[in-house]
């Protein structure tokens with residue numbers, strides 16, 4: 001797989017068109033790594049001149065900030081900003097809504113201003129520039145629902161880009177009762193991903209999974225590594241993993257193009 | 260002798276309005292106990308938000324039934340208050356239905372008010388049934404006991420009495436009924452009084468008139484103690500609401516200074532930090548640590564519970580309820596205000612604070628920061644920002660994060676990721 005790093009590019013005196021911010025989940029979590037690979041395959045197919053930071057990338061600080069550790073967050077942010085600015089990065093794409101939100105909204109005040117895109121937005125722009133074509137392939141006609149990640153949807157009001165991509169797959173997109181600005185959280189945000197939930201009478205991810213399963217979809221699509229984990233666990237808990245898959249949109253696109 | 264009613268009326272109004280002004284001053288004082296927050300930019304967008312959300316109630320219709328009923332009561336309330344203007348002038352000048360001589364469409368105007376009054380009565384009836392018979396879930400949560408629950412009903416009874424008095428006043432007004440315009444509703448009530456003597460009728464009419472204006476003054480003074488403060492505060496609250504993307508959380512400025520010094524290669528590592536009177540506190544443990552916008556939020560909260568009804572934590576039985584966060588903030592602020600009043604304007608430590616005495620860490624840690632509460636609030640309140648500020652205090656001042664979060668944070672510190680993976684393996688996914 002062709003994955004150039006910024007260090008290599010700079011050594012060759014080149015500046016990529018866009019930096020792909022992989023994120024911690026995308027680098028280390030098995031389910032998210034699949035998304036990372038699928039995205040890179042598409043970037044390569046569309047001949048996008050990109051690079052990653054590789055070992056120079058470190059956590060954006062989102063989970064630290066949302067757990068209340070502002071100090072650790074700002075240390076992470078400053079470290080990252082120093083690296084990004086040293087490479088004169090202008091445009092960043094990421095497959096994680098949490099990284100997307102943090103770099104886009106919280107870094108500028110700390111000295112890091114970039115054009116930041118979620119991978120669904122980026123793919124949509126490739127599509128409209130004619131650099132990428134999407135066909136339905138194996139997904140044609142399948143019943144799909146889309147779960148809005150909070151940090152993409154409500155937090156940044158990106159509702160259309162993921163849906164536009166799904167439509168391109170020629171599927172039957174059925175919305176859950178709570179979607180877009182009314183979407184229900186998967187339960188992972190605000191650093192909940194890293195701890196057990198407080199006591200209650202249900203797990204949030206199961207509640208959301210139930211809502212999705214009501215539609216009887218073949219695939220629950222999303223655009224966030226944490227949502228993907230939470231919903232995959234939910235589907236397993238409901239013993240539906242045989243009939244319902246949880247996938248990132250980018251995996252679907254890569255599969256449909258036989259990448 | 261002739262002027263006694265006018266005089267009485269003037270006194271009544273002065274007292275009523277005087278107390279109201281005092282309440283407003285206290286409200287302002289309490290809100291300004293909060294820390295500064297700059298919300299004076301982008302005024303065009305702010306005006307637009309205020310018109311759309313407060314005046315136009317645009318966020319209410321996310322729940323169509325409650326939204327439309329509320330609109331009826333709201334319009335009724337605002338428009339019928341035009342009538343109050345006439346009452347005040349009549350009371351002061353000793354005139355009777357002053358506007359009837361001035362305005363050619365007086366009949367039409369009062370007629371509209373009468374119809375609105377009936378619509379308001381209907382809407383209030385449905386509201387009452389939703390609260391007390393249907394028992395809509397969000398009105399029966401655990402924070403909705405005692406005062407909050409009674410408050411909701413008291414206001415409904417208030418409306419019924421006020422509307423009833425307005426219609427009675429019209430129905431028993433002989434000369435008004437004789438106009439045969441503007442009485443589409445009261446003409447059907449008038450026959451009930453047909454057998455009454457003219458003196459008695461006049462007495463009833465006057466009584467209804469006095470009670471009506473007294474009721475309105477009472478209502479005005481009731482506001483300060485009620486969730487109904489929102490009829491006033493919804494306007495500034497939507498005006499000063501956050502305009503940034505909801506996902507953008509404030510970057511703490513004190514922390515920023517420290518981090519910048521630490522990372523600055525030219526900084527003198529042995530420099531003695533500047534003498535400051537008191538080390539700055541990180542995050543919020545009491546109301547004075549919150550910003551004035553957050554405190555205004557607390558007073559504006561209508562206790563409608565829309566936020567909690569969409570909160571993933573609340574819906575899955577966790578302690579957290581964003582509505583309760585707002586209500587507790589207001590309760591504590593009131594307590595601090597009273598304490599300040601009792602101590603010649605200076606708050607005396609009472610050994611209590613918002614954190615733990617009102618809001619438990621368990622509530623705070625249950626939040627997923629999903630912003631559903633913020634999105635849903637009809638008056639643009641931001642419970643999430645209070646939750647985050649209090650988490651910051653817990654972690655940065657008390658190192659009191661849940662164990663697993665401490666582990667996550669030390670991972671970030673040591674290897675740049677929330678899990679225990681080696682920074683050097685970041686590109687291994689490629690294999």
Ligand code: SF4
Nearest residue numbers: 570626627629630632
């Ligand atoms: S942001 Fe927190 S309090 Fe608000 S709805 Fe989401 S989980 Fe509940």
Ligand code: SF4
Nearest residue numbers: 560561563564566636
């Ligand atoms: S914060 Fe907003 S949504 Fe929640 S109870 Fe108060 S007014 Fe209603």
